[in-house]
Amino acid sequence: MIRNIKLTLTICLVTVVSIIAETTLAETAHDNARLTELNKYWAEVSRAVNEGDFAGYKATCHEEGVLVSGVRKMSQPLSEALARWEKEFTATKSGKVETSVEFRFSQRLGDTKTAHETGIFRYSTVNLEGIRQDEYIHFEGLLVNKDGKWKILMEYQKSIATLEQWQALK
Numbered sequence: 001m002i003r004n005i006k007l008t009l010t011i012c013l014v015t016v017v018s019i020i021a022e023t024t025l026a027e028t029a030h031d032n033a034r035l036t037e038l039n040k041y042w043a044e045v046s047r048a049v050n051e052g053d054f055a056g057y058k059a060t061c062h063e064e065g066v067l068v069s070g071v072r073k074m075s076q077p078l079s080e081a082l083a084r085w086e087k088e089f090t091a092t093k094s095g096k097v098e099t100s101v102e103f104r105f106s107q108r109l110g111d112t113k114t115a116h117e118t119g120i121f122r123y124s125t126v127n128l129e130g131i132r133q134d135e136y137i138h139f140e141g142l143l144v145n146k147d148g149k150w151k152i153l154m155e156y157q158k159s160i161a162t163l164e165q166w167q168a169l170k
Contacts (some may be wrong), residue, residue, distance in 0.1 A: 003078070008012075017111075018103070025067070028114065030111070031149065033112075034110055034111070034112060034115065035108060037145075037150060038082055038110075038115055038143070038150060040109070041143070041150040042061065042103045043061075044056065044060055045057065045060050045101065045103075046100065046101050046102060046103070048060065048089075048124075049092070049100060050092075050099065050100045050101075051092070051093070052089045052090065052091070052092030052093030052094070053089070053091070053093070054085075054093075055083075055088050056090035057082075057085075057089065058082055060150075060151060060152060061077070061078050061082065061151060061152050062079075062144060062146065062151040062153045063079070063151060064153070065078075065079070065151070065152055065153050065154065065155070066078055066153070066154045066155075066156070067081040067154075067155050068154065068155070068156040068157065069156060069157045070138075070156070070158040070159050071105075071137075071157060071159060071160060078155065085162075088135075096128060097125055097126065097127055097128070098112065098124075098125065098126040099123070099124065099125050099126075100124045101121055101122065101123050101124070102120060102121065102122045102124075103117075103120075103121045104119050104120050104121075104122075104169035104170070105117055105118065105119035105153075105169065106118050106119050106120075106165065106169055107119070107144030108142075108162055110123035110158070112145060113140070113144065114143070114145070115143040115145075115146045115150065116141070116143075117139050117140065117141040117143065117167060118139070118147055119138075119139065120136055120137065120138055120139065120161045120165060120166050120169055121136075121137055122134055122135070122136050123135045123137065123168060134163075136156075136160065136162060136163060136165065137157050137159070137160060137161055137162075138158040138160075138161045138165075138168045139155065139156060139157050139158060140154075140155075140156040140161045141151055141154070141155055141156070141159060142146040142154040142156075
């Protein structure tokens with residue numbers, strides 16, 4: 001009798017561990033696919049900034065998106081921020097300035113339809129005199145997968161980051 005109970009418990013334990021392992025593998029596969037898509041999204045954001053492609057950058061933003069700035073202590077529709085930023089894209093496209101943006105992440109949460117990305121971005125400019133200026137900003141991005149494309153719904157530029165904090169997020 002005790003032997004049958006031990007055998008039954010062993011079978012149950014093996015079954016539970018197997019189910020957990022399969023679930024974990026499936027979740028990892030979904031996470032990997034989502035992160036691959038999001039890496040492509042952030043690469044497109046970087047490309048658009050680097051090339052001064054305003055239309056391309058705007059296409060990465062949700063039409064009802066919101067920009068929150070902890071540095072400026074304000075919040076506004078992303079469409080208003082885009083209107084303000086357009087001149088920087090034009091200056092980049094015309095060669096008056098070089099710009100680039102790069103992202104590093106400390107936390108990436110989500111599923112197939114939503115993502116919450118936390119990290120630091122480095123925004124760099126080089127003027128006509130060759131003077132480079134780097135800004136490091138702690139940020140959070142809330143994205144939605146709309147019609148098979150990731151779009152940023154909320155960009156929260158939380159606070160200024162340091163070079164050391166940037167380097168810590170390889």
